[in-house]
């Protein structure tokens with residue numbers, strides 16, 4: 069079994085009495101895009117800073133690319149690209165010089181540096197403005213330069229804290245494209261966001277963090293299934309003839325929409341039982357399917373709880 073790209077075990081970090089991250093355990097597989105979703109103040113940045121050894125956790129441990137972050141910070145840095153939240157660039161330097169500045173931290177020949185900077189400026193669409201001072205750039209252009217910076221050492225693993233934050237739709241689109249391309253090139257991407265749609269759009273797997281706790285983790289399908297197991301199933305039923313009275317120990321509620329249409333709320337998936345029962349009664353079933361929750365349903369219910377807890 070290859071080691072996961074990211075391994076977080078029982079991570080806990082408090083500020084005073086506030087548990088910013090609470091016993092968080094998580095694995096990110098090599099080559100996947102992992103979306104770390106949570107509302108503002110949920111503990112995303114604190115988790116990321118702990119992952120990078122920039123914040124010392126009270127408990128727990130983190131391995132990146134199979135290496136303990138407290139033991140091998142330099143070796144990890146060589147293979148990692150990190151975009152901090154609210155990162156800044158050097159306004160007085162040109163786009164080219166900004167990248168050169170960062171390239172100098174890594175072992176690269178001059179020719180390699182030049183080749184890499186050229187490639188990255190083209191990748192993020194800043195080639196034409198490479199000799200302009202970065203302070204003259206728009207927010208979107210600055211963010212693109214920052215993203216280019218995170219790729220300077222050809223990293224295997226990218227950790228991006230709110231990479232689309234504050235960008236207009238076009239800027240966000242480009243960042244999303246770069247994330248997808250990074251995956252296509254075999255890199256692992258871990259990114260945080262409070263924007264549901266982009267997490268849904270990009271991620272192979274998602275983790276939902278609320279008040280420092282990891283509330284759900286998995287593919288979207290898995291998270292929806294976990295949610296349904298917890299919250300119950302919504303089964304839509306429609307028959308040609310009027311529906312008979314429906315009883316089943318797993319049913320919690322029946323909402324009749326029309327004489328031949330109803331929504332059945334059940335603790336488990338009882339479609340087979342329903343199908344048998346209705347057929348035995350001689351009814352023609354037109355529809356018997358589960359209404360899947362959207363990620364939005366799951367996210368909102370996960371944040372606010374069943375009864376607003």
Ligand SMILES: Nc1ncnc2c1ncn2[C@@H]1O[C@H](COP(=O)(O)OP(=O)(O)OP(=O)(O)O)[C@@H](O)[C@H]1O
Nearest residue numbers: 083086088106107108109110111112113114115262
């Ligand atoms: N240095 C600090 N000192 C005290 N409290 C802190 C510190 N850093 C973070 N916190 C608190 O810890 C909690 C988690 O913050 P964190 O920045 O990790 O959340 P986040 O999910 O990244 O939020 P956002 O999306 O707003 O950046 C918040 O309540 C925050 O106020």
